[in-house]
Amino acid sequence: MTAPSWLQEEHALSLLTLVGAAEAGMREEIPVGAVIADPWGRILACAGNRCLNPVDPSGHAEMRALRLAAARVANFRLPLARIAISLEPCPMCLAALSMARLETIRFAATRLPDGMPCQDTPREHASASAMLLRDFFQPKRENENARQNQAQR
Ligand SMILES: [Zn+2]
Numbered sequence: 001m002t003a004p005s006w007l008q009e010e011h012a013l014s015l016l017t018l019v020g021a022a023e024a025g026m027r028e029e030i031p032v033g034a035v036i037a038d039p040w041g042r043i044l045a046c047a048g049n050r051c052l053n054p055v056d057p058s059g060h061a062e063m064r065a066l067r068l069a070a071a072r073v074a075n076f077r078l079p080l081a082r083i084a085i086s087l088e089p090c091p092m093c094l095a096a097l098s099m100a101r102l103e104t105i106r107f108a109a110t111r112l113p114d115g116m117p118c119q120d121t122p123r124e125h126a127s128a129s130a131m132l133l134r135d136f137f138q139p140k141r142e143n144e145n146a147r148q149n150q151a152q153r
Contacts, residue, residue: 009041013084014108014125016046020061021086021132024048031132032087034061036069039080039103044069061085062093066100077101086129087111109133 013035020033029049036045045068051059062085070076078100085107089097097105109129 009037010084010106011125013037013082014086014106016043017061017084017086017108018125018128018132020046020048021129022048024050024061025132025136028052031129031136032061032085034065034083034085036065036078036081036083036102038073039082044072044078044081058092060090060093062089063096066096070100079103082106084108086125087133 016035017033020035021031022033024033025031025048027048027050029052032049034045034047035043037043045065047061047064047068049059049061050064051057062083065083066078069078069081076099079102081100081102082104083097083102083106085093085105087109088107088111089105094105109126
């Protein structure tokens with residue numbers, strides 16, 4: 001039995017968010033990715049976090065994907081579009097997504113410590129997203145702990 005086409009498409013979008021996240025991680029950005037698709041499944045934008053270079057506090061993957069998609073369709077409203085994100089959106093991005101009036105918002109991992117999957121996002125995508133984030137932050141935490149231990153001596 002094959003999965004319905006809409007489910008295959010949602011899985012493909014979710015998988016693409018991991019590509020955006022991994023690409024961001026390779027640039028030393030927090031590995032989060034977002035993909036926006038139109039109602040016919042065409043990709044309007046795929047983006048990863050880019051807050052460090054160029055310096056941009058609003059350079060979250062969702063914000064970047066929104067800007068790209070809006071420019072592509074020459075409209076700041078994306079009422080029939082869908083966004084898939086590798087991580088639960090922050091309040092800034094959630095507000096922007098609301099302003100753009102997207103049809104659906106799906107994310108793979110929650111902001112909970114264990115990165116639990118959300119809705120019908122494939123569990124393996126949530127696990128992969130959580131692993132990308134864990135692999136990104138763990139060495140930074142270890143370095144910070146080592147630095148603090150060194151300072152206490
Ligand atoms: Zn955000």
